[in-house]
Amino acid sequence: MFGAWYEGTIRSNAPDQSGKWGVYLMPASRAGGVRAANLGGSALAIPASSRNKEAAWAFVRYALATTEGQVTMLKEFGLVPSLLAATRDPYVNQPQPYWGNQRIWQQILGTLGSVPPARGTQFFQEARAIMVKTQADYVAGRFPSAKAALDAAAQQISQATGLPIAR
Numbered sequence: 302m303f304g305a306w307y308e309g310t311i312r313s314n315a316p317d318q319s320g321k322w323g324v325y326l327m328p329a330s331r332a333g334g335v336r337a338a339n340l341g342g343s344a345l346a347i348p349a350s351s352r353n354k355e356a357a358w359a360f361v362r363y364a365l366a367t368t369e370g371q372v373t374m375l376k377e378f379g380l381v382p383s384l385l386a387a388t389r390d391p392y393v394n395q396p397q398p399y400w401g402n403q404r405i406w407q408q409i410l411g412t413l414g415s416v417p418p419a420r421g422t423q424f425f426q427e428a429r430a431i432m433v434k435t436q437a438d439y440v441a442g443r444f445p446s447a448k449a450a451l452d453a454a455a456q457q458i459s460q461a462t463g464l465p466i467a468r
Contacts (some may be wrong), residue, residue: 302327304341305409309379312399319398326412329440337412339419340381375406388413424462431457 349420371387
């Protein structure tokens with residue numbers, strides 16, 4: 302399971318696997334549960350020392366505040382649009398040959414209204430890094446059970462943050 306933006310990475314780095322991949326919604330934690338999530342985002346900055354501030358700002362406006370800019374990034378790099386108008390572009394509904402003609406963007410972008418609000422703390426990044434490694438180690442068979450993996454992660458998070466483990 303990975304972010305939709307990884308589409309462009311797969312397509313660019315494995316062109317010989319065209320038609321061998323598919324996209325599916327993430328599993329729900331319970332029957333009828335939410336099958337959408339978001340983690341991440343991007344930020345752009347124009348340094349004060351830039352010699353071309355006006356040109357840089359024009360690029361930012363084009364890339365992020367126009368349907369054309371957003372859909373170009375979607376087509377070329379698989380970058381999910383943040384401009385909601387771009388999600389209504391006809392390209393979103395087109396079958397994608399690399400993905401076995403699946404309408405992946407219709408499926409992926411159709412989940413945007415279901416993404417629950419994110420909550421976090423100042424310890425989010427530390428805990429996330431531990432959980433990412435723990436998940437990979439669990440999948441690789443380095444824990445005897447899911448409970449053992451979660452217990453180990455809880456212990457590491459507690460040590461990293463100084464917070465007690467909830468019981």
